[in-house]
Amino acid sequence: MSDSPYQELIDDPPQTRTVGRRVFAFDVIDSTNRHTLEQGEQGAVYVADCQTAGRGRLGRSWHSAPGLGLWFTVALDGLWEGVPIIAALAVRDALADRCALTIKWPNDLLLNGKKVCGILAEHRNDRTALGIGLNVHHAIGDFPEELREKASSLEAELGGSWDRCAILRDVLTDLDGKVMLVQDQGADALRAEWAEACALIGRRIQCGEVVGEVRALDATGALMVSSDDGAQHTIHAGDIHYLDGG
Ligand code: BTN
Numbered sequence: 001m002s003d004s005p006y007q008e009l010i011d012d013p014p015q016t017r018t019v020g021r022r023v024f025a026f027d028v029i030d031s032t033n034r035h036t037l038e039q040g041e042q043g044a045v046y047v048a049d050c051q052t053a054g055r056g057r058l059g060r061s062w063h064s065a066p067g068l069g070l071w072f073t074v075a076l077d078g079l080w081e082g083v084p085i086i087a088a089l090a091v092r093d094a095l096a097d098r099c100a101l102t103i104k105w106p107n108d109l110l111l112n113g114k115k116v117c118g119i120l121a122e123h124r125n126d127r128t129a130l131g132i133g134l135n136v137h138h139a140i141g142d143f144p145e146e147l148r149e150k151a152s153s154l155e156a157e158l159g160g161s162w163d164r165c166a167i168l169r170d171v172l173t174d175l176d177g178k179v180m181l182v183q184d185q186g187a188d189a190l191r192a193e194w195a196e197a198c199a200l201i202g203r204r205i206q207c208g209e210v211v212g213e214v215r216a217l218d219a220t221g222a223l224m225v226s227s228d229d230g231a232q233h234t235i236h237a238g239d240i241h242y243l244d245g246g
Pocket of ligand 1: 030031032033034051053054055056057058060062064070071072073108117118119130131132133134
């Protein structure tokens with residue numbers, strides 16, 4: 001495909017050990033995660049200009065209109081349970097010289113309090129599909145109406161010009177370093193950094209039925225919350241709402 005926005009990366013992939021050594025680009029695909037689960041090869045990256053059935057967390061769909069975002073999936077052999085944590089740190093760090101992204105538990109990336117990036121890891125047949133969706137060029141009106149208050153893009157927040165191919169190269173390079181670190185030293189090598197980035201200890205939150213204060217994040221990254229009636233809850237997944245501002 002000669003006019004892919006990612007052609008430069010296909011012709012000259014990053015000099016990484018695993019992640020991104022091969023890059024495959026689609027104009028349109030249903031979901032890069034679905035494709036990767038079915039035929040991903042270790043370390044390869046599948047990026048699409050448009051997804052017709054992009055998948056989000058908690059069974060939601062992910063808005064992936066043409067030309068607006070960076071929609072890609074990394075294939076990893078094995079069951080990488082904690083890989084969204086690694087990916088959230090990698091996206092934040094890869095973009096640190098361009099913008100200050102914050103991590104909202106478990107692995108959303110926010111800019112000016114609005115979600116600009118989501119991460120979804122899926123597993124099948126001893127393969128992990130690590131999907132990352134980064135909103136780049138959207139104007140707020142490009143999002144479905146129900147998302148306009150909560151979602152945004154790099155361009156809508158900061159203006160300027162953004163090169164999806166250059167961003168992808170930087171994210172893959174950073175992600176490769178972190179995947180190698182975790183492979184060599186285990187997940188704990190990054191977990192404390194991620195927990196600190198989530199900045200949740202002591203905060204008052206609501207997640208589903210649970211309202212209370214976050215006491216800790218356990219070894220799996222789950223939230224340990226004391227609710228107002230003194231009950232203790234462990235929350236593994238969900239959407240949190242801050243009740244103390246921010
Ligand atoms: C979320 O709900 O926050 C996770 C969104 C993940 C979206 C990405 S876009 C590339 C990859 N392919 C998919 O179908 N989903 C992920």
